[in-house]
Amino acid sequence: MRKLMVTAFVSLDGVMQAPGGPEEDRDSGFEHGGWAVPHFEPAIITLMAEVTGRAGALLLGRRTYEDFAANWPLAADDDPIGAKLNAMPKYVASRTLRSVEWRNSTLLDGDVADAVRKLKEEDGDEIQVHGSAGLVQTLIRHDLVDEFHVLVFPVVLGKGKRLFADGTIPTGLRLNDATTFGTGVIACTYTRVGKLAYGAMGPETGNW
Secondary structure (H helix, E strand, O other), X not given: OOOEEEEEEEEOOOEOOOOOOOOOOOHHHXXXXXXXXXXXXXXXXXXXXXXXXXXXXXXXXHHHHHHHHHHHHHOOOOXXXXXXXXXXXXXXXXXXXXXXXXXOEEEOOOOHHHHHHHHHHOOOOOEEEEOOHHHHHHHHHOOOOOEEEEEEEOOOOOOOOEOOOOOOOOOEEEEEEEEEOOOOOEEEEEEEEEOOOOXXXXXXXXXX
């Protein structure tokens, strides 16, 4: 059984829409594209190279696929992230694309959740989802995500597509790792641990 890991850049209020540039995703009039870029530093690139290096396959939504396919093939041969992304198998979830041209890419057939379940049942290294806000919501609704790798940036956007949108299944998470960077970015890795636990707080309960 393969693990499925979602990695996302999010604002402090949970928005993951268009972190990398103004034209990345203008849905619903979003005008803050590129909000993550001023906070990048070499150590974040190194971390993302390490994370991407673990992947056995990439799973992408249509918009992120088109953005990646237009840019990563142009990466230098010695770019570790570009070399990995270009070489590994890539699976694309889309209702509108009829073909995918990026090397080693496959368009998923039929129901996305069923197709992803079948991919997870195969042998191999982890399946990673980068960006792909719409696809992520589908995966979360169908309880298909095993791990979240979230980079939280010190900005508040007030609107936009969120990593955990309305309708997300409540679940418990365990923090496996956390790294703080000089620009104020915090990278956290969470693993699903089952149902959400509840309690009460106050002087009368002893939990104060």
